[in-house]
């Protein structure tokens with residue numbers, strides 16, 4: 484059961500280079516314009532709090548054991564939920580996060596091979612609410628792109644971090660796990676064909692039917 488809050492929670496997801504960051508700021512402005520009486524909070528994972536940002540530095544650079552990596556991702560998420568996401572949703576705000584738990588299933592699960600049972604346990608532990616429900620985004624916008632196109636886009640703009648150094652096979656597994664999650668929870672996900680131009684994608688995002 485997914486919990487309900489006065490606020491509204493949107494996550495942006497996709498493999499590295501799929502185009503999330505290109506659209507997130509305009510999407511925040513769009514939401515602010517469409518819902519002027521609501522505050523819009525933009526945040527990211529891993530990160531979003533001072534501790535989470537410190538953990539991000541470690542997670543994106545330091546080599547570590549797979550379980551350690553998953554536990555640190557969820558530790559950063561617990562802090563993010565407690566300090567930022569839950570208070571904002573309780574206050575009726577719109578929270579827009581660059582990645583959330585689907586990324587752990589896709590990267591630590593699909594990509595690196597951590598068991599889905601362990602990830603389910605962590606999700607229940609970190610996102611569980613006193614009434615037994617799970618804190619989940621109301622809407623997840625998944626930018627879907629083949630690994631080789633994402634790799635070509637990334638290589639034009641920045642030096643790779645630990646995850647971005649992974650090979651195409653890894654990113655294909657990450658992508659497939661995202662698609663599996665999207666199929667399993669099709670009401671929550673909106674799938675974007677990220678091979679389209681930014682202009683076409685932006686039109687699509689503007690036409691999303693969002694009711695708070």
Ligand SMILES: Nc1ncnc2c1ncn2[C@@H]1O[C@H](COP(=O)(O)OP(=O)(O)OP(=O)(O)O)[C@@H](O)[C@H]1O
Pocket residue numbers: 497498499500501502503504505506626636637639640677678679680681684
């Ligand atoms: N639809 C698109 N078509 C072509 N190029 C794009 C498109 N969307 C984004 N790009 C370009 O691809 C590169 C990566 O985009 P962006 O940084 O938005 O990806 P991202 O999904 O946020 O990546 P990461 O998750 O690693 O931060 C940028 O140079 C961006 O300008």
Ligand SMILES: Cc1cn([C@H]2C[C@H](O)[C@@H](COP(=O)(O)O)O2)c(=O)[nH]c1=O
Pocket residue numbers: 499527528529543556581582583584586587588590591646647
């Ligand atoms: C939340 C989360 C993230 N990751 C990975 C995915 C990306 O490679 C980086 C974050 O970088 P971005 O440029 O800000 O997208 O972290 C992960 O492996 N697991 C997670 O739960």
